[in-house]
Amino acid sequence: MKKLAGIFLLTVYMTSFAELHNLARVPVLLSHFKEHRQQDPELSFWAFIKLHYFDPLVVDDDYQRDRQLPFRDTDCGHVATISYCDRTPAVILPGPPAEPLPEFPLFNEQNKPQFPAFDIFQPPRFS
Numbered sequence: 001m002k003k004l005a006g007i008f009l010l011t012v013y014m015t016s017f018a019e020l021h022n023l024a025r026v027p028v029l030l031s032h033f034k035e036h037r038q039q040d041p042e043l044s045f046w047a048f049i050k051l052h053y054f055d056p057l058v059v060d061d062d063y064q065r066d067r068q069l070p071f072r073d074t075d076c077g078h079v080a081t082i083s084y085c086d087r088t089p090a091v092i093l094p095g096p097p098a099e100p101l102p103e104f105p106l107f108n109e110q111n112k113p114q115f116p117a118f119d120i121f122q123p124p125r126f127s
Helices: 002-015 026-039 045-054
Strands: none
Touching: 026 045
16 A cells, blocks of 8 residues: 555656646657658657757747647746845944953962862862
8 A cells, every 4th residue: 555655646746847738748759750750760769859859949841740749838837936035144344352351360479269269169189
C-alpha cells in the first residue's frame, strides 16, 4: 500500500509542473518527427527537437502542425505570486569614542586584597 501511495504522490508531483493535456500530445510529436524523417532521412531526434524548440520560430508551410506539438505553447497559464519586501541595509554610523571606564583597584601595591571578603573566594587547591 505504501508503494502505491508513493507512486501516486510522485505522479501528482511530477505532473504538477506540466499541463496534462500536453502529455496527451506526445504521439503528435512522434508522428511529426516521422514526417520530417521522410523528408530528410539523416535528421536525428535531437536535431528535430532543436529545430522545433530551441531555434527561433519559423513560420513555414507546416507551421500549424508545429503548433500542435506538446509543450510548445502555454495554453493554461498559472501565476504564483511571491511578496518580497526589499529592505534597505542598515547603516552603521561610528559612534562617539568609548570613554575609559573608571578603574577600581581591588588590590594594593603589595598585591593584597583591599577587601576582607576576598579571603572567602579563593581558587581550588590540590592537596
